[in-house]
Amino acid sequence: MSINIAINSRQIGSDLISTISGRELHAELGVGKDFTSWAKAQIKRGRFVENRDFVKLTQKGELSTTGQIQSEYHFTLEAGKHIGMMSGTDRGFEVREYFLECERRAKAATLPAVKDPRTAALIEALVRQDAIEQEQTRQATELARLQENVAVIEARTQPENKHFTVLGYSNLIGRPVDARTAANLGRKCAALSREKGLVIGDVRDPRFGTVHSYHESILQEVLAPATMN
Incomplete structure (x- = not known):
């Protein structure tokens, strides 16, 4: 089964870091829980630090189904590997291996x-x-x-x-x-x-x-x- 998670570059602190969309990761892991609750749970469980392991972006003008302002979470590749591992599923393992391969290819290219x-x-x-x-x-x-x-x-x-x-x-x-x-x-x-x-x-x-x-x-x-x- 292929994995469709885009790797992007995003400014975190003073560094340009490779990140992934939390929503895409949520979808690839096949999580039943709603995205926002799941993202907050992963941040707490992994003890991730904002502006180091992830960034939170508020989508202006966009509201969730409950009428709240919708937020997006973008995680570093390292945080993404942790989330995949913590899921404890075969799909989580595949996602983690995918991120490792992306890192290997990026290093080889440089x-x-x-x-x-x-x-x-x-x-x-x-x-x-x-x-x-x-x-x-x-x-x-x-x-x-x-x-x-x-x-x-x-x-x-x-x-x-x-x-x-x-x-x-x-x-x-x-x-x-x-x-x-x-x-x-x-x-x-x-x-x-x-x-x-x-x-x-x-x-x-x-x-x-x-x-x-x-x-x-x-x-x-x-x-x-x-x-x-």
Whole structure:
């Protein structure tokens, strides 16, 4: 199945960036939800920043079916790849691959003609390395988002006895910490739990194996001053 999404150049901030129409992407993904609601949901879900990952344009004189002023969203190619991936569908994967191919072709078109085969091979290797690094950055960003989601879920694994992991509880109260900080706070929670004679629980974490969970009162006492600094 072919993909019909035009790549355009649009001014975002001080740079001229390749962008795609949100409406065309919405149509290609076959989304049932209305465009505006879908676009806002993708922006929130992908944590996209206006005038960096997308631009919002108001269509003067045009009204939606509800009588509201109609807006258009144009996403960068990078944001478009994220949206395709987040859709979790085969079509989303095809759209993402399409954007990657567009980027590869654009890079190839800007490369100068090189006659020396060794130099040409070096340039090709550098281009491939750049693509690998970009993919690794994308994967690292997505992994961080997944870790946050897991941390929030794990925070609710033992709600009946008010036990939570450090990562889970910090996300639950809206004050997330990194893994190293969580480990340091965990040692303090463990010491305080033993001092007060409170049970230290265990939770299976897909990232770190078995990790400890602590009573909510312990977490409140340890995390409050740490996260307020």
